[in-house]
Amino acid sequence: MKTIVTIxxxxxxxxxxxxxxxxxNIDSLVIEKLSKSxxxxxxxxxxxxxxxxxxLLDEIGVNVNYAEIKKIFVNDGEGSGKINFSSDEIGSxxxxxxxxxxxxxxxxxQKTLExxxxxxxxKKIISGEPSKNSEVTLSNNQSILTKFVAxxxxxxxxxxxxxxxxxxxNSxxxxxxxxxxTVNNLEETSAYQIFSEKGIFAIMPAPKSSGKLTHTVVWSIDNKRLKDADIESYVIDNINYFESKLGTKIKIFSKILSFNLINHHYQSYVSDSMVLIGDAxxxxxxxxGQGINLGFADAQVFCEEIIRGFERSHEPDQKLVLKKYEIKRRSLNLVMLKSMDLFVNTFNSNNLYTKLIRNIGLSSVNKINFLKRLFINHAAGNNKI
Ligand SMILES: Cc1cc2nc3c(=O)[nH]c(=O)nc-3n(C[C@H](O)[C@H](O)[C@H](O)COP(=O)(O)OP(=O)(O)OC[C@H]3O[C@@H](n4cnc5c(N)ncnc54)[C@H](O)[C@@H]3O)c2cc1C
Known part of the structure; x- marks a missing residue:
């Protein structure tokens, strides 16, 4: 079997x-570990x-149910700091x-089934000379000749x-x-985020057509706080804290899924014909809420470089294509990862001075229009840095 990009x-x-x-018109093959069902x-x-x-999804004709967020309210649950973002502020x-x-x-x-x-x-990749094919072997011993392994x-x-x-x-x-x-008293198109000792609690509108449920929660909890409690008991025992902060009843509608939070990054994204993209x-x-957005930004640049490579030549320079992708994405991702770590550490700190600074900081930024616009455009993916 032969393809240009093995994914x-x-x-x-x-x-x-x-x-x-x-x-x-660029060939690819997707290898997925799980079964379709x-x-x-x-x-x-x-x-x-x-x-x-x-x-990017609109451009390839992917259309699913979306819930819109027009406003975001961020509060420091332990203090008075707050910042609000609204789509009106960037004319969107x-x-x-x-x-x-x-x-x-x-x-x-559905789009890639065939x-x-x-x-x-x-299970094995033998990288060929630059401009030659690499040989990929799958766990069923099938062999694929390919230019790029993504x-x-x-x-x-x-x-x-x-x-x-x-x-x-780093964990x-x-x-x-x-x-x-389900909630009874939150604005339909607003998201709320509360930073507190009980964790970082985000509640957002859920896409319509999902029965009675109205919102979705992502709640990050310090493992020290959890102690021996399982996550489900912790959520049930502590959700009333956020009900009172937000002034609404919050009724749990689904199972509670949990994820261990680790950040990781690679010193390089490229080696021979191999390249890492998204959460890889x-x-x-x-x-x-930036993980998948960084992945889409990576994917966009990767596709652009491959497409441009084929526009220039029917045998694009593999190394050049991949190096350009790495140069354009790695340092930007690193800035985002480091900023997020700083944010998590600042809000996790119990130090009184740090608490004071973060409260003053949040409320000050809230009053400075150009800084707010900068943050909003960043979150919207409108700024590349
Ligand atoms: C609780 C939580 C909430 C989140 N919320 C947000 C959010 O609001 N916004 C946001 O932008 N991001 C969010 N993220 C991050 C987001 O989920 C990820 O960034 C995103 O799913 C990464 O997509 P991916 O396709 O790169 O990787 P994955 O989603 O990890 O997909 C990898 C695929 O590869 C397959 N696979 C794995 N190993 C192999 C193998 N050896 N061979 C073949 N196939 C394999 C897997 O089965 C899977 O299909 C959240 C993450 C968590 C944990």
């Missing part, structure tokens, strides 16, 4: 890349897409869009392991709980 991982980013390249699950987990990511209809992870995953998977090999994974296989990327990429990782020592809820290259704290 390890049929998640959102892998399937997006395959669809985008297909629209430009294994990926159809109850809608619980959501993603917040920024405007740039939504535009929306700030971001909430989508169910499974809806988006399935819509993208190019996906399920229940398989890459690792879109998430946090424990097999491509990164095979390519011996050097990883830097946040936090667990994220996520679940859907980096993962970040969910507090800013």
């Amino acid at each position: 390890s991982g049929g998640g959102i980013i892998g399937n997006y890349i395959s669809s985008k390249l297909h629209n430009h 294994n990926q159809v699950k109850e809608n619980i987990r959501t993603l917040t897409l920024n405007q740039a990511s939504k535009k 209809d929306n700030l971001s869009y909430v989508v169910f992870f499974n809806d988006l995953q399935q819509a993208l998977q 190019r996906t090999i399920f229940e398989n994974e890459i 690792g879109c296989d998430g946090r424990n990327s097999k491509v990164a392991k095979i390519g011996k990429f050097k990883e830097i990782n 946040y020592n936090q667990t994220a709980a996520t679940f859907t809820v 290259a980096h993962s970040i704290h969910p507090l800013a």
Whole structure:
């Protein structure tokens, strides 16, 4: 078998890349570890897409149910600091869009079905000379000749392991709980985020057509706070704190899913014909809802460089294409990862001075229009740095 791009991982980013390249007549094959049916699950987990990511999905004709966010209210639960963002401040209809992870995953998977090999994974990659094909061997011993091997296989990327990429990782020592809820007193198109000793609590509108549920919660909790309690008991015992902060009843509607929060990044994204994209290259704290958006920004640049390479020559310079991708994305991702770490540490601190500074800081930024616009445009994906 022969293809131009072999994509390890049929998640959102892998399937997006395959669809985008297909629209430009560039062949790809997606290798997905799970079975097709294994990926159809109850809608619980959501993603917040920024405007740039939504535009990429619109361009390839992916349309799923979205809930719009027009305002974001951020509060320091332990103090008086607060900051509000509104789409009006940047002259836009929306700030971001909430989508169910499974809806988006399935819509993208539909587009790549005929190019996906399920229940398989890459076990060996023999990189060829530059401009020659590499040979990929799958776990069923099938062999593929390919120009590029794109690792879109998430946090424990097999491509990164095979390519011996050097990883830097760090546990946040936090667990994220996520679940859907009904509320009786929150604005329909507003998201709320509260930083407190009980954790970082974000509540957002859920996409319509999902029965009675109205909102979705992502709550990151310090493992020290959890002690021996399981996550479910902790959520049930502590949710009233946020009910009183927000002035609404919050009724849990779904199962509570939990994720261990770790950030990781690679010293390089490229080795021979191998390249890391999306969560395979980096993962970040969910507090800013930027993980998938960084992945889409990576995928966009990767596709652009491959498409441009083929516009220039029918044998594009493999090294040049991949190096350009790495140069354009790695340092930007690093800035985002480091800023998020600083944010998490500042809000986790019990130091009185840090608490004072963060309260003054939040409220001051709230009053400075140009700084607010900068933050909003960043979150919307309108600024590249
Ligand atoms: C609680 C929580 C909330 C989040 N909320 C947001 C949010 O609001 N907004 C946001 O932008 N981001 C959010 N994120 C981050 C976001 O979920 C990820 O950034 C995103 O899912 C990464 O997509 P991906 O396609 O790169 O990787 P993944 O989603 O990890 O997909 C990887 C795919 O590869 C497959 N695979 C794995 N190993 C192999 C292998 N060896 N061979 C073949 N296939 C393999 C997997 O089965 C999967 O299909 C959140 C994360 C968490 C944990």
